[in-house]
Amino acid sequence: MSDPSKPTSSSTTATTSTTTDTPSNKDTNDNNPTAGFVPRVVESVVVHPLVLLSVTDHYNRVARDAANRRVVGVLLGETWKGRVDVTNSFAVPFEEDPREPGIFYLDHDYLEIMYTMFKKVSAKERIVGFYSTGPKIRPADLPLDKLFRKYTSNPVLVIIDIRPEVQGLPIQSYVTVETIIEGREAVRTFAHIPSEVGAYEAEEVGVEHLLRDINDPSVSTLGADIRHKLNGLQGLFSRLKEISTYLERVLLGKLPPNNEIMYQIQTILTLLPNIHIDPLRTSFFEITNDQHLALYTASLARSVIALHDLVTNKAKFKDGEVVPDEKEKENKEKDNKDKDGKDKTKEKTDDKDKKTEKK
Numbered sequence: 273m274s275d276p277s278k279p280t281s282s283s284t285t286a287t288t289s290t291t292t293d294t295p296s297n298k299d300t301n302d303n304n305p306t307a308g309f310v311p312r313v314v315e316s317v318v319v320h321p322l323v324l325l326s327v328t329d330h331y332n333r334v335a336r337d338a339a340n341r342r343v344v345g346v347l348l349g350e351t352w353k354g355r356v357d358v359t360n361s362f363a364v365p366f367e368e369d370p371r372e373p374g375i376f377y378l379d380h381d382y383l384e385i386m387y388t389m390f391k392k393v394s395a396k397e398r399i400v401g402f403y404s405t406g407p408k409i410r411p412a413d414l415p416l417d418k419l420f421r422k423y424t425s426n427p428v429l430v431i432i433d434i435r436p437e438v439q440g441l442p443i444q445s446y447v448t449v450e451t452i453i454e455g456r457e458a459v460r461t462f463a464h465i466p467s468e469v470g471a472y473e474a475e476e477v478g479v480e481h482l483l484r485d486i487n488d489p490s491v492s493t494l495g496a497d498i499r500h501k502l503n504g505l506q507g508l509f510s511r512l513k514e515i516s517t518y519l520e521r522v523l524l525g526k527l528p529p530n531n532e533i534m535y536q537i538q539t540i541l542t543l544l545p546n547i548h549i550d551p552l553r554t555s556f557f558e559i560t561n562d563q564h565l566a567l568y569t570a571s572l573a574r575s576v577i578a579l580h581d582l583v584t585n586k587a588k589f590k591d592g593e594v595v596p597d598e599k600e601k602e603n604k605e606k607d608n609k610d611k612d613g614k615d616k617t618k619e620k621t622d623d624k625d626k627k628t629e630k631k
Contacts, residue, residue, distance in 0.1 A: 314426050315354035317445040318470040321479050323347070323361045323403070324442075327432045330363040331405050340370065342405040344416070346383060347430060348390060348397040356400050356428055357470070362386050374411040378419065387423070401428035407435065409446065409462055417448050417460070429462065440507035443467050 327345065335341040344366040349358040364383050369375040387399060402420055404413065413429060420427035429446045445467035448460040471479065515537060521527040545552060 313354060314351070314356055314428055314447050314465060316465060317356045317358060317428055317430060317443075317467040319358045319430060319432075319443050319467065320349075320360075321469070321471050321475055323358050324432065324469070326361050326363075327403055327405065328434050331434050334363075335405070342368070342410075344378070345403050346387065346399055347401045347403055347428070348387075348394075349400045350396060350398070351400060358400060358428075358430065360390070360394070360397055361403060362390065368410075368412060374415075376412040376415070378416070380419075399423040399427075401430065403430045403432055405434055406431040406444075407433045407438075413462070414448070414460060417462075428465070430467070439503050439510060441467070441469065443469065 327343075330343050330345060334343050343363065345361050345363040347358045348360040348362070349356060351357075364386070365377075365379040367377045390397060399420070401424065402416060404410070409429075409431070417427055417429065426447060431444045431446070433442045433444075435442075445465050446462040447465055449463045450458045451461045452458050518527065518533070519537075522529050547553060547556070
């Protein structure tokens with residue numbers, strides 16, 4: 273590992289191999305968080321809402337006004353049966369040379385001090401990897417992965433895209449795997465792994481509380497539903513465009529064919545329905561007609577209610593004058609009687625006062 277006070281270059285090839293600590297090795301590596309733990313292959317990553325909020329705040333404070341700048345931080349969490357739960361994170365000072373992206377600086381001392389403080393608060397949370405706002409993998413990420421192998425045996429790289437125009441899930445997760453090339457030494461490359469956003473029950477309550485100021489329950493959700501469906505279609509279009517671009521590059525010989533990717537594409541195409549079959553076409557028409565019938569009935573009922581309200585208003589405000597209802601008439605008569613009674617009582621009182629003055 274390079275000196276923390278000097279920039280680190282990614283020109284050297286990372287060839288770190290994973291080893292298991294023995295009991296004797298564990299005694300000499302008490303400060304190493306990975307000491308005594310058997311490495312396990314990471315199969316999936318679950319990112320919790322607090323991490324997304326922390327990364328967004330980190331980016332807005334440091335790199336919001338800077339073009340093509342990213343932020344890097346440490347991911348904390350737990351690993352269980354190949355699943356990594358990223359429950360917390362913290363930012364670290366990170367600088368990158370814009371002219372040579374392979375040269376970077378990361379404050380090791382700050383990282384270790386912050387991790388020690390976090391471990392005092394929650395001993396279960398360990399370093400599981402690092403995050404970046406990318407939005408793509410950069411040359412400095414491989415040296416960063418080599419650096420974080422000091423703290424965890426299988427660090428994960430989570431790229432969190434904080435751009436508001438991004439459609440779909442804003443996270444992508446990667447781990448490094450050794451790739452053997454004939455005639456060359458083994459090198460590490462990033463491999464994509466499944467990722468999702470998850471939350472505990474307490475976190476769901478907190479997120480719902482934060483969203484109260486954004487989502488107004490008194491406003492109709494029809495517009496929001498249409499907007500969400502539109503965003504979903506735009507995300508689907510972007511994924512289909514990526515598949516099309518990949519296949520075109522394979523046909524032109526710019527990329528080597530990958531059997532696993534071809535298998536996944538074939539599975540997608542196999543799952544698509546054949547709309548040229550008459551029974552399937554008939555069922556689509558029936559479902560569409562049923563939905564339009566419900567919409568047509570609702571429109572008729574709405575029109576009838578609107579006409580009824582219009583007739584009622586015209587009857588109430590006939591010839592520009594308000595026609596009082598029976599209850600309004602009763603209330604007016606009652607008010608008049610009370611008023612007359614008060615006037616008579618006042619007259620009697622005035623007469624008594626005049627008589628008293630004459631005596």
